[in-house]
Amino acid sequence: MSPTFLYTLEVILNGLMAGVMYALVALGFVLIFKASGIFNYAQGVMALFAALTLVGIQQGQVPFAHLINAVFGTEVRDFGWTVPTLLAILLALGVMVLFAWAVNALVLRHLVNQAPIILFMATIGLAYFMEGLGDLMWGSDLKTLDVGLPSGGSFWLEDVTRGWAAEGADYYGMYIDLLDVWATVIAVALVAALMLFSQYTRTGRALRAVADDHQAALSVGISLRVIWVIVWSIAGFVALVAGIMWGAKLGVQFSLSLIALKALPVLMLGGFTSIPGAIVGGLIIGVGEKLFEFSVGPLIGGATENWFAYVLALLFLVFRPQGLFGERIIERV
Amino acid sequence: MSVAPQSGPAPAQAPAEVLMEMRDITLRFGGVVAIRGISFDIRAGEIRAIIGPNGAGKSSMLNVINGFYHPQEGEVWFRGQRRKPMKPHQIAHQGIARTFQNIALFKGMSTLDNIMTGRFTRMRAPWWQQAVWAGPAEREEVANRAFVEHIIDFLEIQAIRKTPVGRLPYGLQKRVELGRALAAEPKLLLLDEPMAGMNVEEKEDMSRFILDVNDEFGTTIALIEHDMGVVMDISDRVVVMDYGAKIGDGTPDEVRSNPQVIDAYLGVAHD
Ligand SMILES: Nc1ncnc2c1ncn2[C@@H]1O[C@H](COP(=O)(O)OP(=O)(O)OP(=O)(O)O)[C@@H](O)[C@H]1O
Ligand SMILES: [Mg+2]
Numbered sequence: 001m002s003p004t005f006l007y008t009l010e011v012i013l014n015g016l017m018a019g020v021m022y023a024l025v026a027l028g029f030v031l032i033f034k035a036s037g038i039f040n041y042a043q044g045v046m047a048l049f050a051a052l053t054l055v056g057i058q059q060g061q062v063p064f065a066h067l068i069n070a071v072f073g074t075e076v077r078d079f080g081w082t083v084p085t086l087l088a089i090l091l092a093l094g095v096m097v098l099f100a101w102a103v104n105a106l107v108l109r110h111l112v113n114q115a116p117i118i119l120f121m122a123t124i125g126l127a128y129f130m131e132g133l134g135d136l137m138w139g140s141d142l143k144t145l146d147v148g149l150p151s152g153g154s155f156w157l158e159d160v161t162r163g164w165a166a167e168g169a170d171y172y173g174m175y176i177d178l179l180d181v182w183a184t185v186i187a188v189a190l191v192a193a194l195m196l197f198s199q200y201t202r203t204g205r206a207l208r209a210v211a212d213d214h215q216a217a218l219s220v221g222i223s224l225r226v227i228w229v230i231v232w233s234i235a236g237f238v239a240l241v242a243g244i245m246w247g248a249k250l251g252v253q254f255s256l257s258l259i260a261l262k263a264l265p266v267l268m269l270g271g272f273t274s275i276p277g278a279i280v281g282g283l284i285i286g287v288g289e290k291l292f293e294f295s296v297g298p299l300i301g302g303a304t305e306n307w308f309a310y311v312l313a314l315l316f317l318v319f320r321p322q323g324l325f326g327e328r329i330i331e332r333v
Numbered sequence: 334m335s336v337a338p339q340s341g342p343a344p345a346q347a348p349a350e351v352l353m354e355m356r357d358i359t360l361r362f363g364g365v366v367a368i369r370g371i372s373f374d375i376r377a378g379e380i381r382a383i384i385g386p387n388g389a390g391k392s393s394m395l396n397v398i399n400g401f402y403h404p405q406e407g408e409v410w411f412r413g414q415r416r417k418p419m420k421p422h423q424i425a426h427q428g429i430a431r432t433f434q435n436i437a438l439f440k441g442m443s444t445l446d447n448i449m450t451g452r453f454t455r456m457r458a459p460w461w462q463q464a465v466w467a468g469p470a471e472r473e474e475v476a477n478r479a480f481v482e483h484i485i486d487f488l489e490i491q492a493i494r495k496t497p498v499g500r501l502p503y504g505l506q507k508r509v510e511l512g513r514a515l516a517a518e519p520k521l522l523l524l525d526e527p528m529a530g531m532n533v534e535e536k537e538d539m540s541r542f543i544l545d546v547n548d549e550f551g552t553t554i555a556l557i558e559h560d561m562g563v564v565m566d567i568s569d570r571v572v573v574m575d576y577g578a579k580i581g582d583g584t585p586d587e588v589r590s591n592p593q594v595i596d597a598y599l600g601v602a603h604d
Contacts, residue, residue, distance in 0.1 A: 202453060213437050
């Protein structure tokens with residue numbers, strides 16, 4: 001095999017794995033949009049907030065330490081313990097569920113039947129509120145998140161792929177970050193679990209029912225409010241998983257919330273109402289931007305990853321506004 | 334179907350127990366008065382028709398019964414108790430199921446899943462058990478699946494079990510919608526124009542299903558229908574509405590010979 005082929009393969013694999021992460025964030029958007037018609041601008045910040053909370057719990061940080069110290073003149077920072085990763089993840093999940101409940105009880109409840117743009121504005125407010133809250137609770141410094149997943153390249157893979165290259169070729173093996181591999185495995189498992197849950201359980205069917213028709217859902221006894229809390233909790237769970245993966249890779253910092261912006265082109269590609277669309281859209285963007293950077297990037301000065309996804313999405317918007325899997329948009333006259 | 338609840342067919346002669354009673358219901362939308370001080374009752378085990386010209390307020394009445402609309406005045410009595418204002422999903426849990434004038438199915442879901450969702454009020458396992466398909470949740474899922482298969486057999490829709498309902502022709506969609514309502518084993522079944530837009534053969538099938546449901550499971554049914562022939566054939570008693578008011582109430586024969594009804598409803602029919 002020629003080194004070029006192997007390089008391309010490496011780029012594609014890395015692209016797929018990046019795409020899984022995009023898909024994960026996009027999935028959170030789709031879940032909420034399908035169930036309630038709300039475009040949740042705060043999805044990215046939710047991932048940041050979840051990651052911050054996880055690190056905070058794990059490292060035994062005192063929440064609101066700054067505030068407490070300012071008000072009471074104390075010097076608290078840590079509880080002086082660390083919490084096992086699995087327990088910390090469960091607690092962080094608990095916080096996200098609590099958050100889902102609070103958003104519904106304090107904000108969305110009062111906005112039912114409002115125009116979509118109003119709900120959208122509310123989620124923008126929510127995003128900035130959460131960013132501030134995360135800052136206040138856990139501090140704004142860059143944190144490292146270690147959940148015990150292996151990271152770094154795989155020597156085994158490097159050895160094997162070096163063997164594939166032609167004898168004497170200038171090739172030193174394929175580099176694939178183990179963390180990415182794990183992230184992919186976990187994301188795939190998560191999506192599969194969600195699919196099974198929505199297909200084969202009462203609550204899962206209720207979620208789909210609400211996504212299809214609110215009146216009919218009510219008439220069979222489904223409470224929209226309960227479903228919305230569940231949907232936001234699931235979106236919070238997805239955000240937590242995304243936050244863990246991105247946080248472990250890049251550190252937990254406020255720019256993490258910007259990954260949400262990468263979900264936008266994914267949604268335009270996949271359609272806002274399609275879960276398979278979010279996944280396939282994520283993969284296409286991931287592979288597309290890596291391949292483009294690899295092949296065309298050097299010719300035009302690189303850094304194409306910043307804009308490629310958006311241009312691709314724009315092309316899609318022009319030719320297929322409903323996205324790959326979105327329902328056809330038919331104007332009713 | 335042996336799994337159905339057995340309230341038994343209502344005795345034909347002696348007046349049966351009153352299941353639902355509407356007392357002086359008035360419903361307004363801004364300046365429009367959709368229902369004007371209407372009272373009537375629905376007896377356990379009967380088929381009660383609500384008829385009237387377009388815009389008479391029939392659908393509004395069903396919407397009041399199942400809680401989509403809240404009347405400004407009047408009382409709703411169900412099973413001997415005055416009902417306090419409730420949300421539609423709570424009313425569903427009390428045993429009232431319905432179909433819609435403009436079919437409201439879960440379009441993306443299969444026939445089976447639609448009807449399965451109709452059993453929502455009959456399933457109790459907590460979500461965390463469902464999530465892992467733990468013992469009770471699994472048993473519940475399997476038992477309900479069996480019940481749903483009975484309904485599918487009863488409605489003769491085996492062939493479309495797995496079809497997404499959005500792809501079905503209109504007549505079959507109506508039938509699936511009936512199945513979804515039946516899945517709840519309701520005490521009171523509300524049908525808003527179950528035969529609208531159907532051909533003669535489909536209407537006959539639907540009439541038969543409605544009569545069978547009523548006979549075999551003793552389900553009380555309130556239905557709105559425009560086809561007079563069908564109404565007179567299958568219903569025990571009929572309420573007639575016109576411009577939001579009640580202008581007739583009685584057996585099909587009584588209603589048919591009521592001059593006010595003939596006047597308002599049939600218009601020209603009195604020469
Ligand atoms: N949600 C609503 N908002 C405003 N007006 C309404 C609403 N629902 C019903 N109405 C009005 O109430 C009146 C009765 O409507 P309703 O749908 O109950 O009539 P109907 O007897 O079912 O007619 P049809 O035979 O055409 O179905 C109509 O004037 C209608 O415009
Ligand atoms: Mg109507």
